[in-house]
Amino acid sequence: MIRNILTTTVFLLTFAACRDTERERQLAAREQALADKEQQFALKEADYRSLLRWRDSLLATADTLHAILPAAWPADVLGRWSSKTICRESGCSEYVVGDQRSGAWEFSEDSSGLFTKVYDRNTLVRVYAGTFDSSVIRLRFRPDSSSQRKVEMDVELSRSGTGTIKGTQVLKMENGCTARFAVELVRASNN
DSSP: OHHHHHHHHHHHHHHHHHHHHHHHHHHHHHHHHHHHHHHHHHHHHHHHHHHHHHHHHHHHHHHHHHHHSOOOOOTTTSEEEEEEEEEEEEOSTTOOTTOEEEEEEEEEEETTEEEEEEEETTEEEEEEEEEEOSSEEEEEEOOOTTOSSOEEEEEEEEEOSSSEEEEEEEEEETTSOEEEEEEEEEEOTTO
């Protein structure tokens, strides 16, 4: 009987020691996983700080350029316009000659420069970066790296002086096809 109690006690102590070893192994694995995650986070934080420094340096450069060359749309261009675009040439399956679209374009400016927002049924669909000289408005859209559809758009517009702006829009798709649209903007009545 004493022998059975001793055997049981030895067995329980051995079992408890094995269980403690298993727990220590699990704890060490968790600590290692946590250390790996902390290291990954530290790398991401370093990348983030680097991007912030890069952005700040670009903004400082842009501020310097804007101080030298202040950008502003002429008063007769600034604001909201109703748009009509008609496809005139197409090498793309997505666009057919004669396709017509309408929407609204809003010429805006801020400390970052000139830009034009394009709306479809009051939903913002694109923002063009803009430049302007005495006779020509040039707008440019380039997708960012996260965009699924890689479409580059260039627009060249001329003011007619009668509340109308006309020009062309060229779309270049990532598969190499190109489509050309005629663009007509008329000053929006609620502007």
